[in-house]
Amino acid sequence: MFEAFKKYILEKANVTEADLEKIEAVCQYKKLRKRQFLLQEGDVWKYNAFIVKGCLRTYTIDDKGTEHILNFAIENWWTGDRESLQTGNPSMYNIDTLEDAEVILITKANFDQLCSTIPAFNDMVNAILQRSFVASQSRIHTFLSLGAEEKYLKFLEKYPQLATRVPQGMIASYLGITAETLSRVRKQTAKNQRSS
Incomplete structure (x- = not known):
């Protein structure tokens, strides 16, 4: 599993x-089955998590039961709850798997130690955080x-690899629209593409 992380x-870093070897020494490996939780609401998140294999989602559930x-x-993305990691407060999020997954976990203390002792690793992390902020x-x-x-079109443009791996209802939730609206938009988009 470390080979994918090493690559x-x-x-990204020199x-x-x-x-x-220092990085590998602090890595913990976790295999998750489809629909298994990496984090549940109310738990404190203690890791930086790198996805080696699979697809995960981070979500909340409101009082009405809506996700x-x-x-x-x-693959090759990071996940977790940064707020819970930094503050030690319980997370308001759930993270679960949409496919079988393999994840590398590094505790906050070990991650901070890597950043302070390996300047190139620290630079890589800062670049990732900056890209993440811009994406947000x-x-x-x-x-x-x-x-x-x-x-929807922006989602397809930005994340073409997700469109085929994630159920349409979850894409709708991510976009903040109903599944019915997404279905209508997809039909219209397909129709527009056929006629152009």
């Missing part, structure tokens, strides 16, 4: 073999300013 790190999906994570801003803008069809 990811080497693509680390030594000794650095990689609100915050994000998805697939873009998501908020899309959510607030675009109509259902535009949201």
